Amino acid sequence: MEMNNQPIIQVKNLCVDIKTDEGTLTPVRGVDFEIRPGETLGLVGESGCGKSLTSKAILAINQKKCVSSGEILFRDDKEDTVDILTLDPRGKQIRDIRGRQISMIFQEPMVAFSPMYTIGNQINECTRLHITKDKKESKRITLEMMKKVGIANAEKRYDQYPHEFSGGMLQRALIAMALVCKPRLLIADEPTTALDVTIQAQILELMKELQKELGMAILFITHDLGTVAKMCDRVAVMYLGKIVETGTAREIYKNPQHPYTRGLMGSVHKIGTLKADRLFSIEGTVPLALNLGPGCGFYDRCLDRIEGVCDKADPALTCLGGEHCVACHKCRKEGV
Amino acid sequence: MKRILSLALALLMLVGMIPMASAETAAYTQSPYLDGKELPAVADRLPIASDVMVEEMKEIGQYGGALTLLQGGSSKWGPGKPTEEALFRFNTDGTIEPNVAKGYDVNEDATVYTIYLREGMKWSDGVPFTSEDCRFFYEDLLIPGVTTKSVWEAMYSSDANGEDKTMATLEIVDDYTFKVVFKYPKPNFLKELAINGKWFFAPKHWLQDKIPGENYLSQEEADKLAAELGYSDVKSMGNSLTYYYWIVPGRPTLRAWTIQGDFEAELCTWVRNPYYWKVDAEGKQLPYIDELHFRRYSDAEQALLWTLDGTADISSVALADVETILNDATAAVELIEWSSVDWASNSIQLNQAIKDEDLRALFQNVKFRQALSIAVNREQIVELVDNGYTEAAQSAPAAGAQGYSEEWTKAYTQYDVAAAQALLEECGLVKGDDGFYYFANGKKVVLNLQYQDETHASLAELLKNDFTILGLETTTRMYDRSIMEEMRSANNHEVVINYESFSTVSLSLRPDYFVPFRDYCIWGTAFGLWYKNPANEAAVEPPADVKAMLETYDKMMAATTVEKRDEIAGELLAMFKDGLYEIGFSSALPAVYAIDANLRNFPDVAVDCDEFRNLGIANFAQLWLAAE
């Protein structure tokens, strides 16, 4: 729990290409961000913008057909920096990192567990892989974690199968499995999307508690802006494989700069608007990441686009002040 | 003559040996296979010198080896026929000679036969074989029905009119002589015995505690024994121990080899009988070959493969496979052709007692049968069905058999559709507008060709084609063999292809499938029922020509001399010649055997028929395998 403010993880120019018969897809086209110890970074964007691929690339668990390039610099528990993309995705080193130093929790807890084995067995697997081979000791640790995440009757639940758990309970179990080895970084890929609202709140509370206790960083991926507000310290907005805006949560909410971000903020239902008012939505859909032109990815849907500029060059992420950075020609021009 | 000479020689040698001390240096020798086994001396195992049988053969052979034969289904005759030893057996020329019996005398009117056995002859377990064993078989097994077979026709005699059928009686004269006494003359007794009687003895010493009867087991005891031995009942036990006895291990026989293992096994071994009662001219106790191996196969292709690679030492070969064997065999095999006694290799018989009245009148009309005969393109059949191995011919006895004539073989074999149609019209048929023939009453003539083996399908098609061209509507259909048999016994068959067709070595000795005196003939099943009992509902009264045939048959069976019998047989044959009861298309195919090139004394020329026990005529005891 060092208060060393060096980032735990730095993603530099991460690109993920997928070769298909129609050509090469480029769902991630140069993503940069970093996460510091103890902080929560929210990664926001629509479905299809490349969030999942980015997060999976960090653990190197993308499918074989996804080719990653760039750098993912991770500072491990020995304070050594290792570029994850240089590691053999089947090798011992990355397996040592997975589950123990970087963990992941998934959107649908129902399918994240194998239906063939008990919950206890699967959580315990993590413990026995990374902490201790002693059966008794690892079970004790597992049970402790299960209790900590709020699973009542942990001893009994240990021997039960996933299909005997409710959704919320499963998500707790998933969190237990991810955190039992006390990782430095937790990647939460839309962890509450599949849960109902009351459970959502509980889970988020739990995550916050554990974060404080364990001092870990969280990469929180979501498309739900409400959750972002609650959970994240900083936010990165992603569109079509690139980060278009980053900043503290407050900055993004109060002062969104990028036309996409503004569109997103505008499309959230706010308390006070009349029922009869139509919800704002950005026109068009996310284009396919195939044979993309040289210009800004948001060009076709941008209401503030500048012809001749925005379609010629892809804007780079430039700082507007403090933590707030935007990738937009117009914003730069206006020099806010 | 030669036999007397060798006997004299043996006696001389024996006499000359007396000064010598060793009993072992008698004239006889045994196979090395038996050396070291605890057995009495060879001379003591054989019959006395005057009675031992000296086998005639091409070449004196050497001891040793195992002969491998193939066994396809569950027929026990596979090993049965080659090893059979009858009282009297057939020669390749059709005459009979003594075998188990030493000889016989017959009185003037052929009512009393005196059979002489061989003194000193023993069963395969060493117990002496005497006339009591013959009496035991006849009076205690055959007549009471223990064998589950009816008493053979050979044992009956009837008066000149064929009535008063009486069974023969036996009289024991001494241990090695007995008489068979008939009420009426029975000139062909021995030949009939050789064909239908097969054997006339059984080991009393072994069977007497296993069969039911007055002096033997009671019914309860027999039931108990049957259950113990694993038979379903006493009858099947009797059938197994006294009829199909050669496959029962341990049951004493007179055969050259005895079975050692399970008949159903993949490989069944038979080993030499140390008490076999034949020697060769040099005094070597037969058989030459030490063991018989029967290998079981489940598909005809396997039999062919085993012939090709030399596993089988003797195997029957289909003509179609001859080419393959000549080209592909890796082992040295020789192909031997024996002549067949089939009257034709492809033929049809019309059921003259067919239920349909119109068809019945038509089938009974000889002109119709003549029409069918000349409407068939025989050359096509020879080419397509027999691959050119046969010749166009009528159904007739083969060359060398009684009744053969070139004229008969060629009768009604010309291909003349116009003449055939003229004959059809003479039968009263009318040609319709569609080109097909109808009865006078307007009903269409339909011929249903029936066959029970898929290899006959092509023949059926060709015949259908020919008859359709002639103008008769024809159908063809294959039936399973047992269904065909059902149909036949229910008189539901119509025009039958290649099923129980005419085949015999002698019509006078085995007329069963020719003359409808029982319900066996295809062409007259229901006539046979009439012959037995005219009041039978299923019986059909035969037309005049068939009645005449039956009367002639009766006379033949009542003939008092062999000559008379053969003469009447000639009359019967003439009836068959004119009657076209079977319509044949191609000459008989020879039977081909593939034998190991090292096998000696196998007859090059012989007749392959059941009467001669097929392979049995080769006298297996005198076969031998030369060293490679």
Next chain:
Amino acid sequence: MEASATKAEPRRNPFSSPMARFIYKRVLTFIPIMLIMSLLIFIIIQLPPGDYLTTYIAGLKAEGQVVEEAEIAMLKEQFGLDQPWYVQYFKWIWNIITDFNFGYSFDFGRPVWPVIAEVLPMTIAVSLITMLFGYLVGIPLGIYSAVRQYSLGDYVLTFIGFLGMAMPNFLFAILLMYGTYIWTGTAFIGLYTEEILLAVNSGAMQWYHVLVHPDFWARMTIPILVMGTDGLCGTLRSMRAQMLDELGCQYVLAARAKGVSEARIIYKYCLRAALNPTVSGLSGMLSKIFNGSTISAIVLNLQIMGPRLYDALKAQDMYLAGTILLVMGFLIVLGTLLSDIVLAWLDPRIRFEGRSAD
């Protein structure tokens, strides 16, 4: 490992557990099923016209024997064929239930059970060996094919898989038999060479010597290839498809994210799920082991149960055929029960709560 019993039971009776109750109920249905099955079998065997006697007599006539009517009548009585079929059926069933007596085989002239028992060991041996071959080779190849999807190895295996399933067994058998003849000069007919057969007959060799004899295994390659490839190819295709399904599942991703090794993922997680259809196939396995393959066995001259049943049906040897079919039916019913139990053990989602769930 059972479903949660939230109501505490007053007495822990082992026979009241859901699995036990399930088995018990199933076993109770065995008896009516077997009775109905035996009746159907008997009726169907009798359906073709004629009976064993017609086959028998046809056979005798084919050998040139003369069979008198008196003899036929006596044989009919001897075989019990003069009674109506329901009487014959009832007698047969009654003997089975009270005495374990399955009747007599007309063809063999012996009681039915020894006729079956004598080919049973070799049938089981051949069936087990070919089946094991199918599974032991098919499962790993299927896994390989799935894990290395679209690789050259995958394409080759897929091709072999389809070829194996499409090729008729008997054709393959004939080709191999003829091929071995051309190649070695000896036809590989049957499982035993002459030496082995003679040695077994004389008692010099026991069955366990045969099983380790190299000649036996040389001969065994043909049945393994012919009869085993069917199972192998089916298993290969099934495993490949199932594995591909499983490998795409989220829990595989989650396990990988935990740091579990690839091998462990395949064998601990995917394999267990992928075995589901294979295990379902076990229901027919017992019966298949008992019967062996028929056509291939005839072509290869293997003395096993299949050809024996085939011959019995052809000859209408009804007690022998009926008994074999009855045993096969029983084994299928039993096999289904066993396969259900194994499936439940394999997949915890399947349990036996039934309607009386807690």
